[in-house]
Amino acid sequence: AQTVTxxxxxxxxxxAETVTLSCTYDTSESDYYLFWYKQPPSRxxxxxxxxxxxxxxxxxENRFSVNFQKAAKSFSLKISDSQLGDxxxxxxxxxxxxxxxxxxxxxxxxxxTILTVHP
Amino acid sequence: xxxxxxxxxxxxxxxGQQVTLRCSSQSGHNTVSWYQQALGQGPQFIFQYYRxxxxxxxxxxxxxxxxxxxxxxxxxxxxxxxxxxxxxxxxASSLATGVNSPxxxxxxxxxxxx
Numbered sequence: 182a183q184t185v186t187x188x189x190x191x192x193x194x195x196x197a198e199t200v201t202l203s204c205t206y207d208t209s210e211s212d213y214y215l216f217w218y219k220q221p222p223s224r225x226x227x228x229x230x231x232x233x234x235x236x237x238x239x240x241x242e243n244r245f246s247v248n249f250q251k252a253a254k255s256f257s258l259k260i261s262d263s264q265l266g267d268x269x270x271x272x273x274x275x276x277x278x279x280x281x282x283x284x285x286x287x288x289x290x291x292x293x294t295i296l297t298v299h300p
Numbered sequence: 301x302x303x304x305x306x307x308x309x310x311x312x313x314x315x316g317q318q319v320t321l322r323c324s325s326q327s328g329h330n331t332v333s334w335y336q337q338a339l340g341q342g343p344q345f346i347f348q349y350y351r352x353x354x355x356x357x358x359x360x361x362x363x364x365x366x367x368x369x370x371x372x373x374x375x376x377x378x379x380x381x382x383x384x385x386x387x388x389x390x391x392a393s394s395l396a397t398g399v400n401s402p403x404x405x406x407x408x409x410x411x412x413x414x
Contacts, residue, residue, distance in 0.1 A: 185342075225406065226343070272343075274342075286331070288333075288343070288345060290344075291342050292341060293341070293342050
Protein backbone atom coordinates (compact mmCIF):
# COMPACT_ATOMS: atom_id res chain seq x y z
CA ALA A 182 0.00 0.00 0.00
CA GLN A 183 1.14 3.49 -0.78
CA THR A 184 1.68 6.07 1.95
CA VAL A 185 2.18 9.82 1.81
CA THR A 186 3.87 11.75 4.63
CA UNK A 187 3.93 15.48 5.23
CA UNK A 188 6.24 16.15 8.15
CA UNK A 189 5.41 19.85 8.58
CA UNK A 190 2.06 20.32 10.34
CA UNK A 191 2.38 24.11 10.04
CA UNK A 192 4.47 26.57 8.03
CA UNK A 193 4.47 30.35 7.82
CA UNK A 194 5.84 32.83 5.31
CA UNK A 195 5.97 36.58 4.83
CA UNK A 196 4.04 38.01 1.93
CA ALA A 197 6.18 38.16 -1.26
CA GLU A 198 8.68 35.62 0.08
CA THR A 199 9.25 31.98 -0.85
CA VAL A 200 8.24 28.90 1.10
CA THR A 201 8.78 25.17 0.50
CA LEU A 202 6.42 22.45 1.71
CA SER A 203 7.79 18.93 2.06
CA CYS A 204 6.27 15.60 1.08
CA THR A 205 7.63 12.07 0.96
CA TYR A 206 5.86 8.96 -0.24
CA ASP A 207 6.34 5.25 -0.29
CA THR A 208 5.42 2.99 -3.19
CA SER A 209 6.69 -0.06 -5.02
CA GLU A 210 5.20 1.15 -8.30
CA SER A 211 7.22 2.83 -11.01
CA ASP A 212 4.43 4.71 -12.75
CA TYR A 213 2.22 7.10 -10.81
CA TYR A 214 1.08 10.68 -10.44
CA LEU A 215 1.74 13.14 -7.63
CA PHE A 216 -0.37 16.15 -6.79
CA TRP A 217 -0.49 19.15 -4.52
CA TYR A 218 -3.96 20.29 -3.49
CA LYS A 219 -4.93 23.43 -1.60
CA GLN A 220 -7.89 23.48 0.80
CA PRO A 221 -8.93 26.96 1.95
CA PRO A 222 -11.54 27.50 4.71
CA SER A 223 -14.23 27.13 2.03
CA ARG A 224 -13.32 23.40 2.23
CA UNK A 225 -13.11 22.90 -1.54
CA UNK A 226 -10.03 20.94 -2.59
CA UNK A 227 -8.27 22.83 -5.39
CA UNK A 228 -5.60 21.28 -7.60
CA UNK A 229 -2.39 23.33 -7.47
CA UNK A 230 0.04 21.27 -9.52
CA UNK A 231 0.53 17.77 -10.91
CA UNK A 232 3.63 15.69 -11.70
CA UNK A 233 3.83 12.52 -13.78
CA UNK A 234 6.44 10.15 -12.38
CA UNK A 235 7.79 9.24 -15.82
CA UNK A 236 8.68 12.87 -16.50
CA UNK A 237 12.03 13.98 -15.15
CA UNK A 238 11.28 17.65 -15.64
CA UNK A 239 9.77 19.33 -12.60
CA UNK A 240 6.26 20.73 -13.09
CA UNK A 241 5.63 24.46 -12.77
CA GLU A 242 2.42 26.49 -12.66
CA ASN A 243 3.05 30.22 -12.42
CA ARG A 244 4.33 30.86 -8.86
CA PHE A 245 4.13 27.17 -7.93
CA SER A 246 6.83 24.63 -8.73
CA VAL A 247 7.84 21.22 -7.48
CA ASN A 248 11.11 19.47 -6.75
CA PHE A 249 10.47 15.84 -7.70
CA GLN A 250 13.17 13.40 -6.60
CA LYS A 251 11.96 9.97 -7.73
CA ALA A 252 14.79 7.93 -6.23
CA ALA A 253 14.37 9.64 -2.86
CA LYS A 254 10.55 9.50 -3.17
CA SER A 255 10.36 13.17 -2.37
CA PHE A 256 7.95 15.74 -3.82
CA SER A 257 8.22 19.24 -2.38
CA LEU A 258 6.18 22.30 -3.35
CA LYS A 259 7.77 25.74 -3.69
CA ILE A 260 5.57 28.81 -3.59
CA SER A 261 7.29 31.96 -4.82
CA ASP A 262 6.14 35.53 -4.20
CA SER A 263 3.66 34.32 -1.57
CA GLN A 264 0.29 36.06 -1.48
CA LEU A 265 -2.30 36.35 1.30
CA GLY A 266 -4.62 34.21 -0.80
CA ASP A 267 -2.14 31.32 -0.63
CA UNK A 268 -3.02 30.77 3.04
CA UNK A 269 -4.68 27.36 3.28
CA UNK A 270 -4.13 23.71 4.14
CA UNK A 271 -1.95 22.03 1.52
CA UNK A 272 -2.13 18.32 0.79
CA UNK A 273 0.28 16.14 -1.11
CA UNK A 274 -1.42 13.21 -2.88
CA UNK A 275 -0.46 10.06 -4.80
CA UNK A 276 -2.37 8.25 -7.52
CA UNK A 277 -1.32 5.00 -9.13
CA UNK A 278 -1.11 4.88 -12.93
CA UNK A 279 -2.13 1.23 -12.96
CA UNK A 280 -5.58 0.46 -14.32
CA UNK A 281 -7.97 -1.82 -12.44
CA UNK A 282 -7.73 -3.21 -8.92
CA UNK A 283 -9.98 -2.56 -5.95
CA UNK A 284 -8.44 0.84 -5.25
CA UNK A 285 -8.68 2.04 -8.84
CA UNK A 286 -8.85 5.81 -9.09
CA UNK A 287 -7.84 6.26 -5.45
CA UNK A 288 -5.98 9.36 -4.35
CA UNK A 289 -3.85 8.80 -1.23
CA UNK A 290 -3.41 12.03 0.71
CA UNK A 291 -0.87 13.13 3.30
CA UNK A 292 -1.88 14.66 6.62
CA UNK A 293 -1.62 18.21 5.33
CA THR A 294 0.40 21.35 6.09
CA ILE A 295 -1.28 24.53 7.27
CA LEU A 296 0.30 27.52 5.54
CA THR A 297 -0.02 30.96 7.12
CA VAL A 298 0.96 34.05 5.11
CA HIS A 299 1.87 37.15 7.11
CA PRO A 300 1.36 40.61 5.57
CA UNK B 301 -19.96 25.36 -16.56
CA UNK B 302 -21.47 24.14 -13.29
CA UNK B 303 -19.01 22.77 -10.76
CA UNK B 304 -19.45 19.91 -8.30
CA UNK B 305 -22.23 20.61 -5.82
CA UNK B 306 -22.94 18.71 -2.61
CA UNK B 307 -25.93 18.72 -0.31
CA UNK B 308 -26.59 19.27 2.46
CA UNK B 309 -23.79 21.53 3.67
CA UNK B 310 -24.10 20.43 7.28
CA UNK B 311 -25.91 17.55 8.93
CA UNK B 312 -26.34 16.30 12.49
CA UNK B 313 -27.37 12.70 13.12
CA UNK B 314 -27.64 10.38 16.09
CA UNK B 315 -25.57 7.23 16.51
CA GLY B 316 -27.31 4.27 14.89
CA GLN B 317 -29.19 6.35 12.33
CA GLN B 318 -28.75 6.28 8.56
CA VAL B 319 -27.70 9.19 6.36
CA THR B 320 -27.70 9.99 2.64
CA LEU B 321 -25.36 12.58 1.15
CA ARG B 322 -25.78 13.86 -2.39
CA CYS B 323 -23.44 15.04 -5.11
CA SER B 324 -24.01 16.55 -8.53
CA SER B 325 -21.08 16.07 -10.88
CA GLN B 326 -19.52 18.77 -12.94
CA SER B 327 -21.18 18.97 -16.33
CA GLY B 328 -19.99 16.19 -18.64
CA HIS B 329 -18.17 14.23 -15.93
CA ASN B 330 -19.02 10.51 -15.78
CA THR B 331 -16.91 9.43 -12.81
CA VAL B 332 -17.56 10.24 -9.16
CA SER B 333 -15.50 9.42 -6.09
CA TRP B 334 -16.15 9.99 -2.40
CA TYR B 335 -13.70 10.81 0.38
CA GLN B 336 -13.97 11.04 4.16
CA GLN B 337 -11.91 13.75 5.84
CA ALA B 338 -11.68 13.65 9.63
CA LEU B 339 -10.86 16.90 11.40
CA GLY B 340 -7.22 17.86 10.88
CA GLN B 341 -6.53 14.87 8.61
CA GLY B 342 -6.15 14.22 4.92
CA PRO B 343 -9.09 12.79 2.96
CA GLN B 344 -9.50 9.00 2.85
CA PHE B 345 -10.83 7.30 -0.30
CA ILE B 346 -14.20 5.60 0.19
CA PHE B 347 -15.15 4.48 -3.35
CA GLN B 348 -15.47 5.49 -6.98
CA TYR B 349 -18.34 5.07 -9.46
CA TYR B 350 -18.16 5.01 -13.23
CA ARG B 351 -21.30 4.72 -15.34
CA UNK B 352 -23.39 3.61 -12.35
CA UNK B 353 -20.99 0.84 -11.28
CA UNK B 354 -18.57 0.86 -8.35
CA UNK B 355 -15.10 0.29 -9.81
CA UNK B 356 -12.84 1.11 -6.87
CA UNK B 357 -13.15 0.96 -3.10
CA UNK B 358 -11.02 1.91 -0.10
CA UNK B 359 -10.92 0.33 3.36
CA UNK B 360 -14.44 1.18 4.47
CA UNK B 361 -17.02 -1.29 5.83
CA UNK B 362 -20.08 -2.34 3.80
CA UNK B 363 -22.32 0.05 5.76
CA UNK B 364 -20.80 2.70 3.49
CA UNK B 365 -22.56 2.30 0.15
CA UNK B 366 -23.21 4.41 -2.88
CA UNK B 367 -25.19 4.94 -6.02
CA UNK B 368 -24.57 6.72 -9.27
CA UNK B 369 -27.50 7.73 -11.44
CA UNK B 370 -27.82 7.93 -15.24
CA UNK B 371 -27.19 11.69 -15.07
CA UNK B 372 -23.93 10.84 -13.20
CA UNK B 373 -25.05 12.40 -9.93
CA UNK B 374 -24.27 10.28 -6.90
CA UNK B 375 -25.30 9.41 -3.36
CA UNK B 376 -23.29 8.21 -0.39
CA UNK B 377 -25.27 6.20 2.15
CA UNK B 378 -24.00 5.36 5.60
CA UNK B 379 -25.96 2.95 7.81
CA UNK B 380 -25.71 2.39 11.57
CA UNK B 381 -23.83 5.64 12.12
CA UNK B 382 -20.98 5.63 14.62
CA UNK B 383 -19.41 8.57 16.43
CA UNK B 384 -16.22 8.11 14.34
CA UNK B 385 -18.22 8.75 11.18
CA UNK B 386 -18.21 12.44 12.11
CA UNK B 387 -16.20 14.05 9.31
CA UNK B 388 -16.25 16.17 6.17
CA UNK B 389 -17.40 14.09 3.20
CA UNK B 390 -16.01 15.23 -0.13
CA UNK B 391 -17.28 14.30 -3.55
CA ALA B 392 -15.10 14.61 -6.64
CA SER B 393 -15.94 14.17 -10.30
CA SER B 394 -13.81 13.64 -13.38
CA LEU B 395 -14.28 13.15 -17.09
CA ALA B 396 -13.18 9.52 -17.22
CA THR B 397 -11.65 6.89 -15.06
CA GLY B 398 -8.21 7.41 -16.54
CA VAL B 399 -5.69 8.41 -13.90
CA ASN B 400 -4.73 11.39 -16.02
CA SER B 401 -8.17 12.94 -15.54
CA PRO B 402 -8.01 15.66 -12.88
CA UNK B 403 -10.53 15.48 -10.04
CA UNK B 404 -12.86 18.40 -9.36
CA UNK B 405 -14.01 18.55 -5.76
CA UNK B 406 -17.15 19.92 -4.16
CA UNK B 407 -17.27 21.92 -0.94
CA UNK B 408 -18.20 18.87 1.09
CA UNK B 409 -20.86 17.90 3.62
CA UNK B 410 -19.98 18.25 7.29
CA UNK B 411 -21.55 15.30 9.17
CA UNK B 412 -21.72 15.32 12.95
CA UNK B 413 -22.81 12.14 14.75
CA UNK B 414 -23.88 12.55 18.38
